[in-house]
Amino acid sequence: MEKLTCFKAYDIRGKLGEELNDDIAYRIGRAYAEYLKPKTVVLGSDVRLTSESLKLSLAKGLQDAGTDVIDIGMTGTEEVYFATSHLKADGGIEVTASHNPINYNGMKLIREGSRPISGDTGLRIIQQLAEENRFPLSSAVAGRYTHQNVLADYIEHVLSYVNTENFKPLKLVINSGNGAAGHVVDAIEAQFKAKSVPVELIKVHHEPDGHFPNGIPNPLLPECRSDTANAVRENGADMGIAFDGDFDRCFLFDEHGEFIEGYYIVGLLAEAFLQKQPGAKIIHDPRLSWNTVDIVTRAGGVPVMSKTGHAFIKERMRTEEAIYGGEMSAHHYFRDFAYCDSGMIPWLLVAELLCVKGQTLGQLVKHRIAAYPSSGEINIKLNDMDSAINKVKQYYLDLAGEVDYTDGITFEFVDWRFNLRLSNTESVVRLNVESRADVMLMQQKTAEILELLS
Template sequence: MDLSALVKAYDVRGTVPDQLDESIARAIGAAFVDVTGADRIVTAHDMRETGPGLARAFAEGALHRGASVVEAGLSSTDMLYFASGHLGLAGAMFTASHNPAQYNGIKMCRANAVAIGQDSGLTDIRDRASEYLDRGLPATDAPGSVEQADLLTAYAEYLRGLVDLSGIRRLKVVVDAGNGMGGYTVPAVLGDAVLAPLPLDIVPLYFELDGSFPNHEANPLEPANLVDLQKAVVAERADLGVAFDGDADRCFVVDADGRPVPPSAITALVATRELAKHPGSAVIHNLITSHAVPEIVREHGGVPIRTRVGHSFIKAEMARVDAVFGGEHSAHYYFKDFWFADTGMLAAMHVLAALGEQERTLADLTAEFTRYVASGEINSTVDDQAARMAAIREAFAGRAESVGELDGLTVQMPDGAWFNVRASNTEPLLRLNVEGPTEESMAAVRDEALGLIRDGSGA
């Protein structure tokens, strides 16, 4: 069976049941044990209705290959990474993150949250699973065993041990969980559901777990999905707002006036905090983050390292250079103290600590980290991605200061404006990100590139 449409660059993701069903999950579970060599694994799932069945089928495949399974049950993705690091086990998280309700998927890691991507085992898992689907699983005489584990309190305690919020000034925070896993983890970590209360007044939006996403998609990267949070922050006269995506491994922040704080500014802010604790350390940023990020990292004595987009690539590079922190334009934030894995909750805690340790507003606090004008990510569905990319390369040849191909095309213009266009690893899209020293320079490059992407005109 061909699984190439289902197995992406760094995870498994597709619609259920036509692309991903329990028989496929079972085969992937067996292949996962074969490729990792794990004799004990941990699984978890988000709030999607199909999650428990897929996770159990995956466990059955793993059991069939002799591995024992710890079922962590309902979890955010960063809770699964915590479980992998805390227990020292390879793990599998069943989630489709911000994708619509009909999707589900699997994010896999080796022990201590070491990511598994296309070049680090995922292709082997895909090929072995395909064989099992064609030929069936081999007989086994020694199946593994299953146990359940509730790790929510341990997860909350661990995060609170990394960022102490007990002494900050009292803050009012609106949190939009988007009916995703933030509704499960925020009360435990930032509220008083399992630990002592913090000086935070949490105003909850859409904390009810519902994988059909009845209020809005759990993808705060899209401006339309931030509107409710922005209105609530202003209406509540809150100090800030935080939105999580469906599996709560990403967080987005808006200030007291409801204005989004760019993820690159959050990356720079958190980087300065981590560099204050670990002077001279490396900080990872992907090639789409603002040019302000490497500038600020250098100014604070750190070593900025640029990498391609994608969690498996970034985690591998962080481990290789022993980076203290990493950030992406998409609001994924990675921490050495969290097994080099991404966690939206820990990033949110850093923002709360930075704000609560002084008296300025969030807008004033983050102004120093926002130096350029950015378009935000603009997605376009196109019929022929390669042809559009070739047209862009040709149109800017001879005019650009440089053209890089680390991840898609990154074009640097002489006036300081630059853009990156790349194919999505999970959807049939071209993603455009543009930045410039002024609104005019950014808009000119944005409009030309977008015209080439959408209709080939460059207009």
Template sequence: MLEIKALAEQNRFPPCVRRGGVFPFDNRPAWVNCLLRVLTAAPETHVTPGGQRRHGTAGPALDALDAGLKRAGVSVEFIRIHHQPDGRFPAGVPNPMLPENRQSTRQAVIEHHADAGIAWDGDFDRCFFFDERGDYVENYFLVGLFAEYFLRRYPGSRIILDPRLIWNTLDVVARCGGTAIVSKTGHAFIKARMRRENAIYGGEMSGHHYFRDFGYCDSGMIPLVLMLQILGADAQPLSHLMRHAQARYPVSGEINLTVNEPAALLHDVAAHYAPSASGRDDCDGLSLAFADWRFNLRASNTEPLVRLNVETRGDAALLVHKTHEVLMLISALQAAKETL
């Protein structure tokens, strides 16, 4: 990639025999029609999502989808903020996984009394939801919500999930009669596993959601259409739909840590915890399970970081304790490495 970048910056290209041309083509009408196939019925409830894009590319796509929803008879009003694409990102990096980037969506939901909030990353292949109180909803719990949605309609189907947080999704899939399959994190791995298993749906806690009827690929807009469908068909607000799962399996949220040698760190953490663990999975980083808590520690595929996720079985105090414990161990291991 760096070589291609250097060639482009040098602008030294050999002359071509035949010059190419530009032929404009608008594929948005077909794309919107594809998204609208998700709707089994036009939601009757008036749903008002506050939408944040932080000047990424989702704005024009949302406008096209909004027009299609209205033609389909969906009663929806979008409150748009940071709507126009701007590569300078004047409102900050468009990454709603970072807590500091959520405040404007939260404020918009509260100010406009919206039914929900949604935010996208820069290229809108990931989406993030906020409930009617403006509280951020971990994607982990949305994977369970969407898995249940599909399994109610396609009984016995297969659901793909990543190994970072799993207990809630495993419970939902088992209760609804489906088959849960854990895959290595990352769109290349999830898409391949979706195809191999012919899975109806796959979800990552990073905000990527994959759909069999979308070529087994991820979409940042289909989850919005699904949420409109769910909220329109259920009298409960989003916070109520999430509360039982959130209480059963409290989570730490993803914690990013900069370390010098990720592989060595995972080895040392495993040496400390694995002897007392009831289960271990190395399909993507290190996952260790105990009677009432578990964690996943993995190196980022794209950044010089390790990412930690912790969950417990209904014990918020234990969650705080164990998250702190793992972080202190990592800090001690890092300090020991630096003194060598």
């Protein structure tokens, strides 16, 4: 039996050719249909040069199993999330490699209600079926294949999160990274113009291009931020927005072109939601948390910690009926968006906040960054990651810190805390450190832990 290495913890990603090709995509379609027995599945694909072909092979696998396919075209992942719930389909698949290298592609799978399919919610079963490749004869009645455009309904939903009458004149830089975001940005801009909303959009790397002439869009990497930052400064913009390839994450830059860590945006959005719904629950991940917990508690909300990762966050949000959830990695989740993550809703909410509060983004986050300075996520490749983490654990256990094992190890002391965890998606350990209003302490402790790991 052939082992399919493209199946990861949360999704499917692999090198084109041996790890992922049209034949494997067909088998994944058959396996998905065999596992879920869906009547209708929504398909979308990003701008990568192989995405359309892989999507059509997926569709053929689904159709041969008797499943109807609704192809919504070139889309971001969240458009598949939206369409699956909006059309009351039995599942959805987005063909995307997001921010992976150009020789990769992949898929993100969901079931009815836009619920995620990940390692412990069916992905391993689909993998096993695809590897065995022993499917029943093709259905006597093949599933239908239709195209449907849900863009107008999706845009209407996304804009429902803000009151456009609150908007004052704003100049925003939006960098789509030659990925899938451009058509959505254009549609939002058209609605702004139709409603006379005084927002000017300056578009950078706007056209979709699977060759990625300006590099793979991944603003989480510092080397991928300069084009957005420069455009903010050159145009005197109020804010910069940059997306990854399938725009399920958005990254924000202040009026000076300075990158704002996603951690502090979680706090901003949590406060905004709590002003609209006092007492609501807010989900956050354990990597960095003090700022979020402080803001949510002060605003009368209930902070709830969840293990890192979209499948865990979405499940916890449903359990708690939380209105909003945020991860420091720039994933933002919304109850009314089928508990899914969106890259379009956050920047609209922050833009509205700038207008309502009459402050710049830099002003809105400055005192929070000073109150809880953080290291940002540091990724370390190690030969023996488990023993390295254990070494750190034993060192700090002796110092009598408060320890939590929700996700990796988290130690909390009076004035500082850290989280150290194995990545769910890469062969690295991830370190995050924060302190209470003491940049030097945060830096010292970061260096101390890195020394222990070396």
